[in-house]
Amino acid sequence: MKKILLVEPQKSKKYHTPYPPLGLLKLSTYHKEKGANVRFVRGFSGDGFEPDSIYITSLFTYAYEPVHDVIRYYSNRFKKAKIVVGGIYATLCPDHLEEAFGDRVEIHQGLFGPAEELLPDYSLVPEWKSSILFTSRGCIRRCLFCSVPQIEPEFKAKPSIRHLIYPRHKKVILWDNNILASFYWRDIFDELEELGLEVDFNQGLDARLLNEEVAIRLKRSNLPL
Incomplete structure (x- = not known):
């Protein structure tokens, strides 16, 4: 059985x-479905878990x-383990990361396709009570100040998101970059309305795509006020 360590700085x-x-959390589901023993830690862990592979995420x-700090710690502690670094920083600045650590780390840029449609393993964060998801990836816009075209270069939309909502959660947080650009936005709104969950359009809505129909649907949604 492979041992997988997931690290948040x-x-x-x-x-x-x-x-x-x-x-x-998606990687956890992916590896558990393959029979792996998965451990999740925040920061530095000193227990006896000896991983075969270590996955480290990064933010902006x-x-x-802090990303470099955990890479140094785990690369010294587990010299034989494969270390994979992903996330926003790893995607946008791979040269900076490679300059610091050379071939000691494997840099993963962008999304990990095989895990995209999997339900995140929320058992790793039992204190968390909302389902975070993307009904679409990418954006139809190409704003010069935005890194989305580099991280998610192709706009793809999901026709359904029920399988991405944890049964015990009462709230959905949408991280879409441009949900209203989705061909399926009406279907998604229908599902959310049927489920009766509180909805947080966390990344906002494209004002250029707002119209009377959208406004009516938003009014019917369970939005936090």
């Missing part, structure tokens, strides 16, 4: 997010130092 003023690491480019 230590949260601090330099590395802060109120949300769980969605990519790692300015928050790279």
Whole structure:
């Protein structure tokens, strides 16, 4: 049985997010379905778990130092383990990461396709009570200030998201970059309305795509006020 260690860098003023690491939670489901023994840690762990592979996530480019800290720690502690680094920083600044660690780390850029449609393993974060998901990836816009075209270059939309909602959760947090650009947005809104869950359009809505129909559907949605 393979042993997989999933690492979120230590949260601090330099590395802060109120949300769980969605990519790692999906990787957990992926590897567990293959029969692996999966462990998730935040920051530095000193227990006796000896992983075969270590997956480290990263946030924005300015928050790279805590990522480097955990890479150094785990590469020294587990010299034979494969270390894979993914996430936003790894995708946007692979040269910076490679310059720091050479071939000691494997850099994964962009999404991990095989895990995209899997339900995140929320058992790793039992304190978390909302389902985070994307009904679409990418964006139809190409704003010069935005990194989405580099991280998710192709716009893809899902016709359904029921399989991505954890049964015990009462709230859905949507991380779409542009949900209203989805061909299936009406179907998604129908599902959310049928499920009766609170909905957080966390990344906002494209004002250029707002119209009376959208406004009516939003009014019918269970939005937090």
